[in-house]
Amino acid sequence: MIKIFTVIGARPQFIKASVVSKAIQQASSIKETILHTGQHFDKNMSDIFFNQLGIPKPSIKLNVNGGNHGQMTGRMLIEIEEALLHEKPDRVLVYGDTNSTLAGALAAAKLNIPVAHVEAGLRSFNNQMPEEINRILTDRLSDVLFCPTELAVKNLRDEGIDKTSKKVFKSGDVMQDAALFFSRELDSEISNSGDGNFVLATLHRAENTDNPKRLASLVRGLNRVHKHVSPVVLPLHPRTKKLIQKQGLSLDVDIIDPVGYFEMLNLLRRCQLVLTDSGGVQKEAFFFNKACVTMRDQTEWVELIDIGANELVGADEELLFLAAKSSLGRYVEDDDNLYGGGTAAKRIVRQLLD
Template identity: 65%
Template sequence: MKLLTIVGARPQFIKASVVSKAIIEQGGLSEKIIHTGQHFDTNMSEIFFDQLGIPRPDFQLDIHGGSHGEMTGRMLMEIERVMIHEKPDRVLVYGDTNSTLAGALAAAKLHIPVAHIEAGLRSFNMRMPEEINRILTDQMSDLLFCPTQTAITNLTKEGFSDKPVKILKSGDVMQDSAMFFARRASKPEGFNISDGFVLATLHRAENTDDRIRLKSIVDALNIIHNTVAPVLLPLHPRTRKIIEETGLALEVNLIDPVGYLEMIWLLQRCGLVLTDSGGVQKEAFFFSRPCVTMRDQTEWVELVEAGANVLCGADSCLITAAVRDGINRIVQDNEHLYGGGQAAPFIADHLSRL
């Protein structure tokens, strides 16, 4: 079988690293990779290929910037050209980015079967571009690899059990990656904070593009840093620029974005994760760290139900209180919520038997 894999953003590089490895080990499959270029700076893109041993992309589209519609449209055009030339038997897409949607749509228009890894996730917030991408990609896929039972339940409620599709509970390939690369974790340059710090990430548009929400979050970060525990914030240049332009002042430890292996090192040593990311919520759980999420909804509802994650939105008081209550607590994965690190071999095996 000739597979065409489409990636473009940080979480997709991490997922593809273990699935591509499993595809090679499985045998009987060939894979070519399109990198759309959605994440284009070194720390968000190239470093993952260097660190994780992902095969270099066969096609580099270098598409980034612009509105959602512009970016997705340009990706659709270029991905379609590659598909027409390569004639793959199946297209493999990951997650919920514009790259995911463009790849699935291009394949569907050309009647190429689509396998969606991380299918069935829902935050039930249609203001999130990711939610739109998830829903549409699932609708265009005939093979849905679901990371959790919750994801399968979501698809069942949407009528997928009556559609000509195959729904499989694969587990989460992010856990495969975390377990595989944990032994290769590396300390970020210039790091000098003792263990037990708060590891924060802040990038989601619903927070950074809303001045009121952003101010509340910055206030919370400053309070936590000054009264609870040191805050370490790897900050993307875009977010840093927005904060500067709005006249806000961060009183935390700021560093540039780090690679995946450095992020694992930080996760292994922090006392709590404070984030608005989807993937980092799970990464905290994989390394037994409590998580406080600065969003109003999450697609990873099982983590909230298990008490491993607390949703606080952008409320400064709620965020501060949740961090104070959760810092240095050890989170247990008693129910193996994400498959225990066997998702990639499961996916490769099923692809080989199609």
């Protein structure tokens, strides 16, 4: 029996883990223990995802949230190490690029426990992004690297990782597995009423929300899109809401509370366009054939830029407005099966067994 210890802590990781955990449950020779760091602590950003996605409730739940990156990562590292010493797993499984990802990988590596990294090899080539540091370090600490795309494999090859004892696999993207699997359940789970005449937006990344100039510019841009292009629906992250209020900004769009994964898929399926600074939402828009405008200076999903499905506008109010105006209602195709077609989780579990 192989003992897998999974570390998750943020919304995108819950979604990724849901499909891999389902595949693990079908493998009789793997036992999985899940640790939730508590990085996302709002009920709508955490518990609801476990309920909707059918992820086994975490055996271990920490309460590490808030504080600076170093404080958060350090507190996680201490508590994850204690859990690993108690559980004694054969391997630690981490996802993505959050502080939870790095803390899980570092705690395991210090105890000489092998680490597998799902979503390895992504690079924005911007070391100002905390996520970029987390990605690079986690890839260095991992011995098995599951890459979602060929470009991610190439990034690791360019860094010389494939010439070490590490094992690099192109697994496909588990986010596409989740989108395809759960979208089949949308009609029976939630209402699909409404004409879909809206733009879906998300805004939460620290590089935008913690920079007063960038946040003000993006708020103005979203207001212009809402007024002159199409109504903007924005599930607002609690932290973003506080920062907007603190800065005295007026966000004149249709604000809703953070939503569960099924509701988000429904919004993605019905909307006319996606505006986001999220990494995962860029891909989810693509999975539903929607054009995306990304409010960041760089993205790790370069292939979506290359095929014209996604456009970077930074925090420029005018560029955001013009891009939204030109891409509203545009349909994008997945001609090259960029992300594996929904089989990534099975490939990952097969390699874990090997």
